[in-house]
Amino acid sequence: MTTTDARPADAPTGAERPAAPDPVTAASPVATVRPTGAGHARDRAADEPRVAVPALTDVLLGRYADLRRGARGVVADPRFQRVEGLPVSEHRARVLDQLRTLAAEGDVLRAFPTRLGGADDHGGSLARFEELVAADPSLQIKAGVQWGLFASAILHLGTERHHDAYLPDAMSVAVPGAFAMTETGHGSDVASIATTATYDAASGEFVVHTPYRAAWKDYLGNAGQHGTAAVVFAQLVAQGPDDPRPVNHGVHAFYVPIRDAATGEFLPGVGGEDDGLKGGLNGIDNGRLWFDHVRVPRTDLLDRYGAVAEDGTYSSPIASPGRRFFTMLGTLVQGRVSLDGAAVNAAKLGLVIAVTYGNQRRQFAGSSPTDEVVLLDYGEHRRRLLPLLAETYAATFAHEHLLAAFDDVFSGRDDTPDSREELETLAAALKPTSTWHALRTLQTCREACGGAGFLTANRLTSLRADLDVYVTFEGDNTVLYQLVGKRLLTRYAQQVGGDPADIARLVAGQVADAALHRMPLARAVQTLVDAGDARRSAGQLRDPETQRDLLADRVSTMVAELAQALRPARKASPEVAASLFDAHQHELVQAARAHAELLQWEAFTRALDTVPDAGTKQVLTWLRDLFGLTLIERDLAWFLVNGRLSAGRARTVTSYIERLLLRLRPHAQDLVDAFGYGPEHVRAEIASGAEAGRQAEAREAQRAARASGTEPVPEPKPRR
Template sequence: MTESAFDAGELRRLLDGRWAEVRERVREALRDTALPSGDHLDTESHRALTLEQMHALVESGIPELGFPTEHGGGGDPAGSVVSLEMLPGNLSLMVKAGVQWGLFGGAVVALGTERHHERYLRDIMGLELPGCFAMTETGHGSDVQSLRTTATYDPETREFVVHTPHEAARKEYIGNAARDGRMAVVFAQLITRGESHGVHALLVPIREATGKVADGVRIEDCGRKAGLNGVDNGRIYFDHVRVPRENLLNRYGDVAADGTYSSPIGSSGKRFFTMLGTLIRGRISVAGTAGGAAKLALEIALRYGDVRRQFEKPGTGEEVAVLDYLGHQRKLLPALAESYALHFAQQELVAALREMGSADERAQRELESRAAGLKAVTTWHATSTIQTCREACGGAGYLAENQLAGLKADTDVFTTFEGDNTVLLQLVAKGLLTNYKDQFDDLGTLALARFVADQFVGAVFERTATRSLVQRIIDRAGEDDILDRGWQLKMFDDRERHVLDGLARRLRKADRSNAFEVFNNAQDHVLRAAQVHIDRVVLEAFVGAIDRCPDEATAEMLDKLMDLYVLSNIEADRAWFLEHERINPRRAKAITQAVNDLCQQLRPHAVELVEAFGTPREWLTAPIATGAEESRQERMAAHDRDGS
């Protein structure tokens, strides 16, 4: 066995970060609370188990974290996001908890006012009021602004009439709707005095306390899914359902008793995006949990690869551990390095969420953009990594007991819920292109294209503490060493600038006759711009984390992981770097060799590195992983005995 070259405890502290206490609190709660996955159960039994486990979470006090202290909460929305990240071994529970306390409860906190907080929050926290977040419709998923459900104010009765005007306007795939939800936050077009004021949210009862569906409401069960079958997704229709005027969540728009509409935000577009921006906790939670699922999959696969032996090494009489093969290392170790990079980027995102209340408008848009981009990149990373881990474990990885099949099924939908990833990357690009200007909300396609071309290049390189550190490193960059941090940062920096500059040139071709076509034809370039921007953001978060690491040996280990993350990224994108003469063929070959070398250097520490994430041990149930740990401990004991 190779001795550890870093302080595992120091690495854990760095990875736990600012919310170490929350992470440890969840680990401790899981030691005292059995929350096993119900994937082996039939649908109804799985749903019943998940609801029972939700009540167990209530007893732990964890759900209170994200709610205001004046109503019995912990006043830490960011800590609440971190707590969900710690539930990767039971993703049905994580999603149902996210719906109840993140989406439903979070919407009441963010969009409601004191009258709603006082009346509902304690019941939401305690699960006395199970709820839904009813935004998505059959005909409009990503295009929330065009939802068709209506909420028409009737001044005579002082009620809103909530209605589903046609089949495509039904609320679709709504968590907690099919079985347990009693109230829904319903997003609908608000109409008063014959005028529409855009999408607003209202509290609409969908079931009575007895479980009977409310009058005027029709609910259909979405049925069994590929995964997450502990979550009761349903479709909801409203047939002229009346709710009191006070049920409007009125922080950003209100209707007086006589039907007069008022809002603190004059622009309807700006009001809409402000409302949605307050709800990004769900998106950030999905990113964190997807990252957690990838880490769990990597721990299973790396533990198994560390002990699974295949083919004899000539002259030794011993078979070789599959993780000693370079091909196996190349499957898993770049994914581990990327998991580290995304973990630190998620840390920065959660920290920004904590400061959201004091952020100015530009910082708010930056947060929304970063949340969208990291959600897309992290969920795609999880999907890819879990599949790679399944293949790396051969037939054993296909067995349900070894968890990878369940992780694959449960996380597959993450790429399309809380925002379709392709649409989210377009949101990132629009945020870059408009530089978060006030005009954004009211720009048409042509005006957007012209504004983009004139103003955005270079504006996306924000002046933050980390960015200043990065720029100092770039300024010292060498020209020949691919392991030089300044050179690596310059490659990511330069790629982003080049892609954005090229996109601006394409958009300058727009005029009134072809604005849509120009923008649509550049969509591949738009998505590319968003992707390379997020790559740069993730890398810089990694740089900042290493800069915070006080232990030299641990920082050196993280340096190797960062080298692997950077060079694997460049290797995967080498066509672009070669086409644009950022590297030559000789350097491209050197990068491939460096990736090989780094994989071999990191291999002896692979299991320790994935353990450092601190995934709660209760989630690691795969026999190929737990048996591997027993085998590993036996080998370490033998090493201690004979000194070999």
């Protein structure tokens, strides 16, 4: 310990201490990525379960394993990999080139109709895109802009005429396109955008117009530089023969050319500017657009859900303007689904790097006489990394569930209003959870690798910078959690059923129960509280039913309490109701997060049944337990305040976590290896074995010096 008190200001290193000879691993640097087990010999007993890594990789790759492997082949190709340090203009040009090469070679058009060269494979298409984050997040997101938003809007909001006219060039990236929805003044509130498209029956054209600066389209990928067309969202205004005045039919999408492909100049009436440098994703040319009375043919309204006849008569297959609006926007859920998957993949890459390095890098144990312990054999290092590994597994399995739900809806196999709402709620719950998890994981991994983690060559900082905006785009995470919270409240009211007053009474009863700190609901929880022995209760915490009951009870109780707390809003003035809602916004967000975590836990638990190998299943069960217990520990105060856990039981949560960390530690490398990434995907010097190689060289030099007999002797201790 004594020597850790010194670090120069320009030494951005982690908690390192020096290498010293290690007879076990000196001969074989490769072996050092396996734990040496110093101090944890009992974990290496003969009956210790082993992870069957390749089989676990299959489980993790899931339903679309072949497509994912194909996409990783793309990622392994240097043509698609990020080159660090490029000037922005070159990075942008490179990513555009990559996009066109992908279109030609990359099997990235699966979501499009078979007749146009696609495969009508929606889930498989997303699975492939999610893998591209390992090449360069800019490539993943630019692909998302081009195919997931621009072309997808033509596909889902347009009709066959638009598909024939515009999809081929959108698919091939002959026409890079922007998705012009967001305005500087309106982010989440798409319904209130101010751009208008007014039908002029005399000419048979729409006039697209930006009324003021706040209505400029903003943050649009492909708008800053490359886009030659855009799908522009605008308030559709038309006046049919029977309309006494022009009518605003709400937000619709229009296909609008914006730049001359040959010169790159804006077309007449179109203007804009580059959003400039960003905190990440600088391979994408985000920008702003405005329109000054730009005329487009009537037929360039993407008219699947709303059409205007030559005489200005509006018609739609969906009579309700509100439902029409949400139907149109509902086609965009795929963005959230793919961000969820990409974020989990980024977290995996971070953990591969940090765990591999943590298994090589050695430092003295300050207070320990046994020297040169690898980082992962330090308690705090395990504490920082392994729960993130457990959460990454949970997020992987939860994403697989989300992707299946997405494919069920978009393939038409299960496309009902209910299943669409379920899909949207699921995506709104998981996307915030996984994107925040990715940032936390990448940052913790960066710190766990010390100064080496700060070097761009080791990838962690760039991945983190690129992933940063994932938490606020495609639906700001906090806004999405509120959406989930409100759906939970609605669902609660539906389940309770009957008269609203009855609901309120029922909720009131439950809350009173909780306030008295009695046990509600769950049998296992009851048992847990009654049990007196700490060891026994740790055993109970290992029981999946106990974990589920605790986590599920938390969600249902929070929702019931919220419903009760918000009840007076129904009869209050608008101001008071708003105040009341505002006062509980934080709890609403918390309830949504708890719901998302329960979804992850359930997905992890279901996945255990798909693991054929007994040893692997045992290790994954510990990992699931670590995930469940980590969730419970994180919200321990809630369980205590609400009487779900006694103080004595609460103490066992933490001690059981410590035991699980020790159990899992020998398997950490297997668990990250099972993600299935090779060096061509990881591309980080510190995860390459170089550290172990340097240690071996140092050991050999020290050995030779000792053998030479000329080594200096230490300064004698002064006489007292």
